[in-house]
Amino acid sequence: MNTEEQEKNSQIDALIERIKVQSPTPDDHHSAENSFSRLMGRLTTNDHSAEIFLRRIRQYRIGLVAATAALLLAIGSLLYTTVSETEPSFIVASNNTGNVQHIPLPDGTVIKLNNRSKLIYPDNFSGSQREVFLDGEAYFDVAHDKRHPFIVRAGALKIEVLGTKFTVNANSMFPQITATLLEGSIDVSNEKDHLLMKPNQQLTYNAENGEMLLTDLSDAEREIRWTENVWVLSDTPLLDICQRLERQFNVKFIIMNDALIHKSFTGEFETNESLESILETMKISTPFKYERNGKNIIMR
The missing domain is CATH 2.60.120.1440 (Jelly Rolls)
Structure with a gap:
């Protein structure tokens, strides 16, 4: 299997x-x-x-x-x-x-x-x-x-x-x-x-x-831009974003920086973009560090 x-x-x-x-x-x-x-x-x-x-x-x-x-x-x-x-x-x-x-x-x-x-x-x-x-x-x-x-x-x-x-x-x-x-x-x-x-x-x-x-x-x-394969963020909480990324890329987010938990993001992504590309774009508005350990994405 x-x-x-x-x-x-x-x-x-x-x-x-x-x-x-x-x-x-x-x-x-x-x-x-x-x-x-x-x-x-x-x-x-x-x-x-x-x-x-x-x-x-x-x-x-x-x-x-x-x-x-x-x-x-x-x-x-x-x-x-x-x-x-x-x-x-x-x-x-x-x-x-x-x-x-x-x-x-x-x-x-x-x-x-x-x-x-x-x-x-x-x-x-x-x-x-x-x-x-x-x-x-x-x-x-x-x-x-x-x-x-x-x-x-x-x-x-x-x-x-x-x-x-x-x-x-x-x-x-x-x-x-x-x-x-x-x-x-x-x-x-x-x-x-x-x-x-x-x-x-x-x-x-x-x-x-x-x-x-x-x-x-x-x-x-x-709200229906996703029908055109575009993911729209409109003051979207980080936790909601992480939940979607976990489902889409089969990963698990671990947030080590409490200041990030209440952050929200606005922007647009193509649905076929890579996880790394999405995270790098998000870092422009709210600087953070992340590392990948297997299926775990650790945000600091």
């Missing part, structure tokens, strides 16, 4: 360890556990990591969630309400290419899936709504259909639209979810709260305390 496969296996193991589902109904046949198992048995995959995920998920007894609970409960609920003789097949689009992946959906919706992101969607929409599941970051240009709302399940959030353009960043490994609206309107809700977003607004949701914060943006277009 090569290094890349070992890393994928480790990531999948970490994700599966976080997956435990509690059924929303007392019916064993339609429990979230059984529904999720049936879903995984029907998924059509398009990459090796998804195949590994499907193979390994069968080895685990599924029980309750932390960060991904709402996503899996939603999948179980979806299957509960759509169980019929003609159940749809599901597709897992898992992007590990390093570039943005374009995904056209059968209803005319176009999705741009960022690197290190996963999207689950049916091969053909049926029923009263169009529903997809996101783990990671994606831009949605939703085809308008007032009779069939488009729903994005992202962690604990349900994002419902008729036809609009927006972006969602919801990585199951981190507690924060953001949604940015460019056109139209979107309805965002969880078990406790509900709000309606307008264009040029950004929602920040904290999964740890359930708080939703709505912010007006002067330039929402900056």
Whole structure:
């Protein structure tokens, strides 16, 4: 087994360890556990990591969630309400290419899936709504259909639209979810709260305390520059930057200088730039030293 496969296996193991589902109904046949198992048995995959995920998920007894609970409960609920003789097949689009992946959906919706992101969607929409599941970051240009709302399940959030353009960043490994609206309107809700977003607004949701914060943006277009393979920093805290760099380059940051922890950075990078190039550019505005020891990046 090569290094890349070992890393994928480790990531999948970490994700599966976080997956435990509690059924929303007392019916064993339609429990979230059984529904999720049936879903995984029907998924059509398009990459090796998804195949590994499907193979390994069968080895685990599924029980309750932390960060991904709402996503899996939603999948179980979806299957509960759509169980019929003609159940749809599901597709897992898992992007590990390093570039943005374009995904056209059968209803005319176009999705741009960022690197290190996963999207689950049916091969053909049926029923009263169009529903997809996101783990990671994606831009949605939703085809308008007032009779069939488009729903994005992202962690604990349900994002419902008729036809609009927006972006969602919801990585199951981190507690924060953001949604940015460019056109139209979107309805965002969880078990406790509900709000309606307008264009040029950004929602920040904290999964740890359930708080939703709505912010007006002067330039929402900056938030989707990643669809052009450009990473934009706008007064971005160093800790957030390190988290992204850790995922992108499979490294671990160790910050030895406490003064750096509260620093923020502004700038733009091409997504194919090297780690060293990014760090050297960041040093221009805030001088610091760093050294690499294996997969550890030590900042002083």
